[in-house]
Amino acid sequence: MEDAIEWLRNRPFYEGQIAEHRRLPAREPAFGDVDLSPRMADALSKQGIDRLYRHQTDAIEAVRDGDDVVLATETASGKSLAYTVPAFEAAMDHGGRTLYVGPQNALIADQEESLSDLAHGLGFGSGVSVASYTGRLSRSEKRDVRDREPTVLLSNPDMLHYALLPYAGRLWEWFFSSLEYVVIDEVHSYRGVFGSQVRASRRRVMATCEPNT
Structure with missing residues (x-):
């Protein structure tokens, strides 16, 4: 970091543009306690996570x-663990499903990789499976995702609007009939017309999952 700041200082076109440079001291972490199943605790331990931060445990309990x-x-x-733990718990306990909505396919790919690694750490027979459903997939790849019926599905607002909700009662009935959690990542980015569209899609999801609707 110091090298990067010094590089900026030495660039003539950045002269006068660095308003302030401060170094903030590190803070001691605040940990919390939460009950985890042995399978989940072991999977987290394999990733070097033996304790959870207080904001994670508070969020998990609230969910x-x-x-x-x-x-x-x-x-x-x-932040991801705050929804990952309840999502995986629901999948392991009774096959409950989770929809993750991210604004960018690159972010979705990163989340899919990290969630898949944790799901793998749960061991054989956990009942947890992770898949993404974006416009980058071919028709056969999309069909394969539907055939596998993952418990955690990652997608984006456009695919939710165009490809998932219109077929909620047919191609995706297996998913929406057991959907329990909806995760909207980068929520601060949904503004203006784009934010209005995401809000409308969220309401459609709620209506789709509501009994007798």
Whole structure:
């Protein structure tokens, strides 16, 4: 970091553009306690996670209680585990499913990789499976995702609007009939017309999953 700052300082076209440079001292982590199944605890331990931060445990407990949760913390602070733990628990316990919506396919790919690694660590017979469904897939790849019926499905707002919800009662009935959690990542990015479209799609998801609707 110091090298990058010094590089900026030495560039003539950046002269006068660095308003302030401060070094903030590190803070001690705040950990919390939460009950985890032995299978989940072991999978996290394999990734070097033996304790969870307080914001993670608070969010997990809130999700378990059926509350809506918005989690805003620094980058790389482990926000994903706040929904991953309840999502995987639901899948292992009774086949409950989770829909993850991300604004960018690159972000979806990163999440799919990390979730798949954790799912693999749960061991054989966990009942947890992860797949993405984006416009990058071929027709046969999309069909393969539907045939596999994953418990955690990652997609984007456009695919949710055009490819999932219109076929919720036919091609995707198996998914929406057991959908329990909806994760909207990068929620601060949904603004303007794009944000309105995402809000409308979210309401459609709720209506689709509502009994007798």
